[in-house]
Amino acid sequence: MTHEADDVNEAIEGELRLLDPAVRSSRDEALRLFDPEFVEVGASGRHYTYxxxxxxxxxxxxxxxxxxxxxxxxxxxxxxxxxxVHLTYETVFDGRRARRSSLWRRRDAETGWRMYYHQGTPVPPGAD
Structure with missing residues (x-):
């Protein structure tokens, strides 16, 4: 496996951890996975800070x-x-689809990969 593939896979692992209810409900776990400069643009268009x-x-x-x-x-x-690393993927949550994009940044080996930016866009029913 190439270094690039390793980096992408580590970012995907981080993304999957952030979708895990046990991680989402733990402030300590979330702190390990979000970059201190994290921002999100929600489906509503609202801007969210770290x-x-x-x-x-x-x-x-x-x-x-x-x-x-x-x-x-x-x-x-x-x-x-x-x-x-830039990731794209889709989710289904409670019957609703969304297309997602996130940037993962690694500043050093100690802190590892952290989510720097995220945006989710709802997919209307019947859209491809």
């Missing part, structure tokens, strides 16, 4: 072990530059 995301994640959908879970598929990833 602080808002980490504080609110346990209350967001998909954070309860007994509730609906995100079902991810169709991951693709590209190493854009050393320490920067």
């Amino acid at each position: 602080e808002e995301t980490v504080a609110g994640l346990p209350d967001q959908p998909g954070s309860s072990a007994d509730g609906p879970r995100y079902e991810p598929s169709a991951f693709t990833g590209v190493l854009l530059a050393p320490g920067l």
